[in-house]
Amino acid sequence: MLLSQLPEDVLYHILSYLGYKSLSCLSQVCKTTYHFVNRDAVWRNIAKELLNTGISRNGTDIYPSIPLKERVKIAQNWYDGVCKKAIPLKWKTKLLPWLQLDGNVLFLSQAADIGAYHLRPDSGRLQRNPFKIYSGHKGDVCRFVLTDSHLISGGSDGRILVHSRRRDMSVELSGHNQEVNCLDSKDGLIVSGSRDRTTRIWSLTSSCPRDTIPMHDRVWSVAISPTLRSFVTGTACCENFSPLRVWDVERSECVCSLGSEFRRGAGVLDMVFESPFQLFTCGYDTFIRLWDLRLSPRKCVMEWEEPDDSALYCIQTDGNHMIASGSSYYGVVRLWDKRQTECLQFFHLSSRPVSSPVYCLRFSSSHLHAALATSLHSLDFRQNPIHIR
Structure with missing residues (x-):
């Protein structure tokens, strides 16, 4: 019996033992095996073990198209750097x-405005001019988040603006009296943190x-749990308590603190939920x-x-396996494999004597x-x- 004559479930099982190089060689045998090996089901097990293939730990495919x-192919380049x-863009100030x-x-975001730029599907290149600009702040935009229907921004003017992504309108949320350093939004819920210590x-x-929680310290970061039942705040750690605290959304009460051995000034600048418990x-x-x-x-694991x-x-x-981080000196971006403690790859984006932090980074399957x-x-x-091939 020829390999191509085997039942598909048996053939899938055999191919599950092969690596990407062996699958590449097999795909060159004939047209029949080429078309079979090109199926997503053949590559799924390999993709789960590589960096940034879009297959999450629970099996969800982020880039199904x-x-x-x-x-x-591209994941190997992420791993090898x-x-x-x-x-694509520069500005003077x-x-x-x-x-x-x-x-x-x-x-x-650039100063008081937020520009929306198309990325060309074929090349991933950024079009130089934004097709839409969200404005309205009287100071610089500090943070903003996206939902399916809204863009929500917090600024140094202490205001939060909720912009509709479908209509040309925005609503102002007033309450903070100093800059809004951070915010997050999920399913109609918004949580904000400010320099005004609330x-x-x-x-x-x-x-x-709906509620105002005194924090007794500047709030640098916040993240809402995917369950919507709790959120986490990260403060500047200038007072005698942990900068990380978990809060109940309904009761607005502190559930617990995370960690206890933070030195003074060890503020938390960014955080992200990867699952309801991670x-x-x-x-x-x-x-x-x-x-x-x-x-x-x-606790920290x-x-x-x-x-x-x-x-x-x-x-x-x-x-799944990859973390990307941006540091405070010389625009260094690092890629980490969670299964290792050492840095996997790093990239210097600004050169001496010019030094700039990486204030924010985002990546897709092919671009960072x-x-x-x-x-x-x-x-x-x-x-x-x-x-x-």
Whole structure:
């Protein structure tokens, strides 16, 4: 019996033992095996073990429109650090920009405005002029988040603006009296943190805060749990308590603190929920930390240290094995494999004597975008891919 005559379920089982190089060779045998080997089901097990293929730990496919075989090609470049660098945008005044990525649209804040830029589907390149600008703040935009229907921004003027993505209108939420350093929104719930040492809980249907929580410290970061039952705040750590605290959404009460051995000034600058019980944080103490919120007491279960002893301004994960981080000196972006403690790859985006933090980064299956003080950088990982026919 020829290999191609085997039942499909048997053939899938056989191919599950092969690596990408063996599958590449097999696909060149004949047209029949070529078309069979190109199926996503053949590459799924390999994709689960690689970086940024879009297959999350629970099996969800983030990029279903891109064939898995192509993503495996690009994943090897992420792992090896093979990419082409570009600077699609520059500006003269030093800013603290922020980014969000939604499919083929990149949102970038510059001073008081947020521009929406198309990314060309064929090349991933940024079109130089925004097709839409969200404005209304009287000071710089500090942070903003996207939902399916709204763009929600917090500014140095202490205001929160809720912009409709479908209609040309916005609503102001007033309550903070100093800059809004951070905010998050999910399913109509908004949580904001400010330099005025308060955290406020809002609803999209009301312009007044539902609750105000005194924090006794500046709030640098906030993240709402995917369950919508709790949220986490990260403060500047200038007082005698943990900068990380978990809060109940309904009662607006502190459920617990995370960690106890933070030195003074070890503020938490960014955080991201990867699942309802897994939280990643980073900040001035130079560590990325993974917290397991199922444990009692809730504790840090893994950490990765920035080798150059630099503060970490931002992080993002692929939902599986990869973490990307941006540090405070010389625009350094690092890629980490969660299964290792050492840094996997790093990229210098600003050169001496110019030094700028990476204020924010976002990535897709093939590109990483990083916002520095005077420029937007792009890394294209489709360049010079490994040879898989």
